[in-house]
Amino acid sequence: MSKQLVLMDHDGGVDDYLATMLLLTMDHVELLGVVVTPADCYVQPAVSATRKILDLMGFSHIPVAESTVRGINPFPYLYRRDSFVVDHLPILNQSETINTQLLSESGQDFMVRVLREAPAPVTLMVTGPLTTVAVALDKAPDIEAKIQKIVWMGGALNVPGNVEKNWEPGQDGSAEWNVYWDPISAARVWESQIEIIMCPLDLTNNVPVTSELVQKMGQQRNYPISDLAGQCYALVIPQDYYFWDVLATAYLGHPEFYQLREWETEIITNGPSQGRTKVVSGGRKILAMDKVDKEAFYAYILQQWAR
Template sequence: MTKQLVLMDHDGGVDDYLATMLLMTMDSIQPLGIVVTPADCYAQPAVSATRKILDLMGREIPVAESTVRGINPFPRLYRRDSFIVDHLPILNQSEIRTPLVSESGQEFMIRVLLDAPEPVTLMVTGPLTTLAVALDTAPEIETKIAKIVWMGGALNVPGNVEKSFEAGQDGSAEWNVYWDPISAARVWKTAIEIVMCPLDLTNTVPVTSEIVYQMGKQRQYPLSDLAGQCYALVIPQDYYFWDVLATAYLAHPEFYELREWETEIMTTGASQGRTKITAGGRKVWAMDRVDKSRFYSYILQQWRR
């Protein structure tokens, strides 16, 4: 069976590491590399934790650190989780072996896409800034991208950028758009197929105590042990299967129902960072429904590998 070529771009949140782990368990996927975009994290520990996770899984996949910057920084309270994960004992049993490439994440993305024998799926679980910069630098890469599967946006539900955090916002923006709406709008101008996993869906798939306890019951498996530790860190929050839910689509699209929407990205004003449904706008696919029981069973199964 021909494997799907995938380049991952994540931004160092707890769920980004777990999405990376999930991707590495997929037999139908050939990962070409991982780019770390410094958004919901601090760059150094996020890159370090990513490399340690790949070591734990025995995967020799190159990692690249993007040097892009956003417009609206994530709160420090969110970003500090990258330090916590990097210090988990299970990830610090030996010296790091996974290579960190010398070029920037955006340069690495361009090279990987141009060198690929066929179009590549981009699995993006953070902002679209690294991709936007890569497109501006080398527009020819657009034809080398099969599609973008992206955790981002909120269509018919409120965003998760809280008004109390960000003065002047109306609460409609989702963080992966809000960090850099200009870059999201740049990607919206392409002809690349976009499959979104918006808050509309992720809001229905919470990280529950029950599922975390189930991970604990199979902690003899290192992946399940690590996943359970990571989710234990965030269980006091309202936490959802954002990036993991989006990434699982690559292996099991049959779990999901998609719906097409016409949209635009708001780049200014109180709605900056909103993914707005607009007649005649850019057509995107959005994950609309998911079979939750099959999804939960699938990730528990993969953590037992």
């Protein structure tokens, strides 16, 4: 049975690294590369941490590319500085050298090349904004036919967003950060015919990172991946933190854990609702992860990281 071809596009938040780690544990997946989009991070430490994770897990043959796209609304620096912390974790700095290759070509050019050269359609696993995808589509419209689907952590359909008014004055609180960083690019991807499977805040709000689960990861410290996951989650446990990117990525491992629901939607690109994924009759049809077997998901990630 041939493996599922996947290209990862993450944006350097704490859970982006963990989603990448989870993807690497999936035996049925062939990961073609990792693109780092400079959104929820400072890009140099985010790229460095990504390469160190690939080294740690024995996947130094998988290339990493830095996207050079830019968004409209920057993530708060308090979020972005986590990339420095993860890059300096002791478990990722046991060697003075990094073996995983950092490509000289940009992430958007790498995405175009990978899709054109792939022997079969590729799934894009996107856990940050859709900007790199949109730029790649504009550069090479022919790649749309090579994208099997986009599995994306982003959007808020029927719940409030997470762009809080005290962070972004003038906004009405309906936007989700991965859309808000660059809603114009999200709208560009919405114009395509690519199948989109979203993991929106509607679902992630129900799947928190709990102290109990982080402690269970700590009890698996003899497994380096679980140790690293526990250390990363320990950084964020004082705040309300959810399995955003990891929950989206786990869909590739066990889609049967999830129920999907179709919605007609549009991306709001300006005004106080800029960055909102709005449910509208006659809008662009997408599939959203609507429900998940939470206990099965929790057990799955603990099992995958115990290796």
